[in-house]
Amino acid sequence: MKSNWTVKRLGELCEENMSGDWGTEKEKPGSVLCKVIRGTDFILVQKGKLSELPDRYIDIEKFEKIKLKPGDILVEISGGSKDQPTGRILFWDKNETMPIVFSNFIKKILLKTEIVEPKFFFRYWQFLYFKGITKNYEDRTTNIRNFKLKEFLENEEIPLPPLPIQRKIVKILDTIHEAIDIQEKIIEKTKELKKSLMAELFKYGGPSFRKGRKLKKTEIGEIPEDWEVVRLGEVAREIIYGISKKGEKEGKYPILRMNNLEDGKINCKDLQFVSLESSEFEKFKLEKGDILFNRTNSLDLVGKTALFTLDGDFVFASYLLRIRTIKDQLLPEYLNYYFNFEKTQQDLKSLASRGASQVNISASKLSSFPIPLPPLSEQQEIAEILQTIDQKIEIEKRKKELYEELFKTMLNKIMNQEIDVEKIEV
Numbered sequence: 001m002k003s004n005w006t007v008k009r010l011g012e013l014c015e016e017n018m019s020g021d022w023g024t025e026k027e028k029p030g031s032v033l034c035k036v037i038r039g040t041d042f043i044l045v046q047k048g049k050l051s052e053l054p055d056r057y058i059d060i061e062k063f064e065k066i067k068l069k070p071g072d073i074l075v076e077i078s079g080g081s082k083d084q085p086t087g088r089i090l091f092w093d094k095n096e097t098m099p100i101v102f103s104n105f106i107k108k109i110l111l112k113t114e115i116v117e118p119k120f121f122f123r124y125w126q127f128l129y130f131k132g133i134t135k136n137y138e139d140r141t142t143n144i145r146n147f148k149l150k151e152f153l154e155n156e157e158i159p160l161p162p163l164p165i166q167r168k169i170v171k172i173l174d175t176i177h178e179a180i181d182i183q184e185k186i187i188e189k190t191k192e193l194k195k196s197l198m199a200e201l202f203k204y205g206g207p208s209f210r211k212g213r214k215l216k217k218t219e220i221g222e223i224p225e226d227w228e229v230v231r232l233g234e235v236a237r238e239i240i241y242g243i244s245k246k247g248e249k250e251g252k253y254p255i256l257r258m259n260n261l262e263d264g265k266i267n268c269k270d271l272q273f274v275s276l277e278s279s280e281f282e283k284f285k286l287e288k289g290d291i292l293f294n295r296t297n298s299l300d301l302v303g304k305t306a307l308f309t310l311d312g313d314f315v316f317a318s319y320l321l322r323i324r325t326i327k328d329q330l331l332p333e334y335l336n337y338y339f340n341f342e343k344t345q346q347d348l349k350s351l352a353s354r355g356a357s358q359v360n361i362s363a364s365k366l367s368s369f370p371i372p373l374p375p376l377s378e379q380q381e382i383a384e385i386l387q388t389i390d391q392k393i394e395i396e397k398r399k400k401e402l403y404e405e406l407f408k409t410m411l412n413k414i415m416n417q418e419i420d421v422e423k424i425e426v
Contacts, residue, residue, distance in 0.1 A: 004161065004162055004165075005159050005160060005161045005417070006159075006160045007157050007158070007159055007160065008115075008157065008158055008160050009153070009154060009155070009156065009157055009158075010121075010125075010152065010153045010156050010157070010158055011150075011153035011154050013111055013112055013115065013116045013121060013158070013160075014109055014110065014111060014112070014153060015110040015111060015112055016110050017075075017107045017108065017109045017110065017149065017153075018065065018066065018107060018108050018110075019077075019104055019106075019107055020036075020037075020066050020101060020102035020103045020104050020105075020106045020107070020108065021036075021058055021059070021062050021066060021101065021103070021104055022036065022056060022103045022104050022105075023036065023056035023057050023058040023059075023101075024056060024057050025056065025057070026057065027057050028057060028059070030059060030060050030061075031057040031058060031059055031060060032057065032058050032059075032060055032063045032099055033055060033056075033057055033099070034055070034056060034057070034058045034063060034067075034099040034100060034101045035050060035053040035054070035055060035098055035099070035100045035101075036053060036054055036055075036056045036058075036100075036101055036102065036103050037053060037068075037074065037090070037100065037101070037102045037103065037106065038054070038079070038102075038103045038105060038106070039076035039078075039079040039080070039086070039088065039103075039105055039106060040079065041053055041054075042074075042076065042088055042090045045090060045092075046090070047184065048094075050094075050096065050098070050100065053100070058099075058101055063099065063101060066101045066102060066108065067099060067100070067101055068092045068094075068096075068100050068101065068102070068108075069092070070092065070093050070094065070095060071091075071092070071093070071113075071118045071119075072091075072092040072108055072110075072118075073089060073090070073091055073092070073108065073109045073111070073118060073121065073122055073125075074089065074090040074092065074102050074106050074107070074108055074109075075087065075088070075089050075090075075106065075107050075108075075109060075125075075147070075149060076088045076089075076090075076105065076106055076147065077105055077106060077107050077146065077147050077149060078105040078144050078145065078146050078147070079105055079144065079145065080138070080145040080147075081145075085129075085132075085134060085135045085138050085145065085147075086134070086138055086145045086146065086147035087129060087134030087135070087137060087138065087147040087152070088129065088134075089122055089125045089126065089129065091118070091119055091122040093119075107149060115160070115163075116158075116160065116163075116166065117163060117166040117167055117170060119170045119174075120166035120167070120169055120170050121158070123169070123170065123173055123411060123415075124158050124415055126411065127411050127412065127415045128156060130408055130411070130412075133156065134147065134152065137149075137151055137152040159415070159417065161421075165421060165422065168421055168422075168424075168426060169414055169421055171426050172410065172414070172421065172424060172426055173407065173410060173411060173414070175426070176403060176406055176407045176410060177407060179403045180400055180403045180404055180407060183396055183397075183399050183400035183403060184400060186396045187393060187396045187397060187400065190389065190392055190393050190396060191393065193389065194386065194389045194390070194393070195342060197385065197386065197389060198337065198340075198341045198342070198386065199341075199342075199343070201382045201385065201386070202223075202338065202341055202343075202372060202382075203215070203221070203222055203223065204224065205223075205224045205227070205374060205378055205382070206374070206378045206381035206382050206385070207381075207385075208378075208381055209224070209374075209375075209378050209381070213225065213226070218372075219370055220347070220370050220371075220372060221343070223372045224374070226374075226375075227372050227373060227374050228372075228373040229370050229371070229372060229373070230370070230371060230373045231367065231368050231369065231370060231371075232323075232366060232367055232368070232369045232370075232371055233367030233368065235325060235326050235329045235330040235371075235373065236323055236324060236325050236326065236330070236367070237324040237325065237326055238322070238323075238324050239293075239321055239322070239323050239363045239366055239367055240321065240322050240363065241295075241318055241320075241321060241363060242284060242315070242316040242317045242318045242319070242320045242321070242322065243255070243274070243276070243280065243283075243284045243315055243316070243317065243318060244318040245274050245276070245318075246274075247272025247273060247274055247317070248272060248273055248274065249272070249273070250273055251272075251273030251274045251275045252273065252274070252275045252276065253273060253274055253275070253276060253281060253285075253313050253314065253315050254268075254271045254272070254273055254312070254313075254314050254315075255271075255272055255273060255274045255314070255315050255316065255317055256286070256292060256308075256314055256315070256316045256317065256320065257272065257316075257317045257319075257320070258294045258297055258301060258304070258317070258319060258320065260306070261292060261294055261304050261305065261306040261320075262306065263340075264305060264306055264307065264336055264337065264339075264340045264390075265306050265307065265309075266292070266306045266307075266308055266309070266310055268310075274315065276315065281313070281315065284315040284316060284322075285313060285314070285315055286308045286310075286314045286315065286316060286322065287308070287324075288308060288309055288310075289307070289308070289309075289324070289325075289327070289332045290307075290308040290322050290323065290324055290332070291305055291306070291307055291308070291322070291323040291324075291325075291332055291335060291336050291339070292305060292306050292308060292316055292320045292321070292322060292323075293305050293320060293321040293322075293323055293339070293361075293366065294319070294320060295319060295320065295321050295360060295361045295362070295363075295366070296319045296358055296359065296360040296361070297319070297358060297359070298358065298359070299349055299352070299354075299359050302348070302349065302352050302358075302359050302360070302361060303339070303345055303348035303349060303352070303361065304340075305336055305339040305340060306336070307332060307333060307336040321363055321366060323335070323366075328376070329373070329376070330373065330379070331376065331379045331380060331383060333379075333383035333387070334374075334379035334380070334382055334383045335371070337382065337383060337386045338371060338372070347369075348361065348369070351365055351366075351369060353365075
């Protein structure tokens, strides 16, 4: 360690920590209408989507104590999940006129700013979180995960350079993080472009086919006059349910589940496996061009689809449907995009039968679902336009991932003092 750095316990840098308040839904005398941050809202706040925070009424005296000001640090104390442990931290650097507070599952930490720069403290905590250190202080004796903040602050140490060096470290890391934020905005803008393009393409058709074209009114809205409206079952070879067999950590065949459907594509995160007889495998195997449809879950998730394009032997779970189109009438790429069109998603949700905790779309109901059917060549053009946008999104996501990797590498090297920060020009 450099001679001008010291080591302190995290708790030595804290003046105090205070709990938030969830407030009430209804207004009470002497209360203030506030936006309230929960642990689940940390990502929203980081993206600046404050309008999406829940509204609650907070007692005026409590509000004065817990209202946020720039430089405040919030820690998630309760909640979390298997892949997202408690102990997450949020740095509040916004000047907002709207009243914003934090819930009772979060604590605000007040620091001794004469010896520690708040954002340096925040970045070091991030460093510990990424290393999994905070997970060691998680209590999971009940259904809710709780973070043992007091023990964490008492036991964990922080290497502390002089304040000017702390500020320089913050500036270096912020510069990289700004590049991540820029990429996130590019991705969001490109997704917005895709959304508007879908609305245009599914109403007016492909650009090459629009000259002199008129629209007609149908049960699914206005579409080009030369398009048809057909029931999905008329242009699908089959719509079948998946296999009723629980996935395991090991087995012969990977089984795709609802969580493997993401933005119209298959992801292979957290794969499970099943062992099947050859006859079972033949019935439930997936082929390129198959569409997987999430038939039962929460209202938000039902109707999600993905196009299967992977190599290898995969099968699919019972709460998914496999759709195989008659390809000389309906291209699966076109259908998959139509299913992921915002208006179509709303129409599918209205089709669902509602149970106590889940909704369901049966194969027979889906078979009767109306879809617009352009000529095959126009389906191809629409799919290719949207595939180009998807490729742009994937490129920008990869750039963001590279910046995120760089950020974590720099954070790790700086906090481990593998880089002489004083020699870096910023």
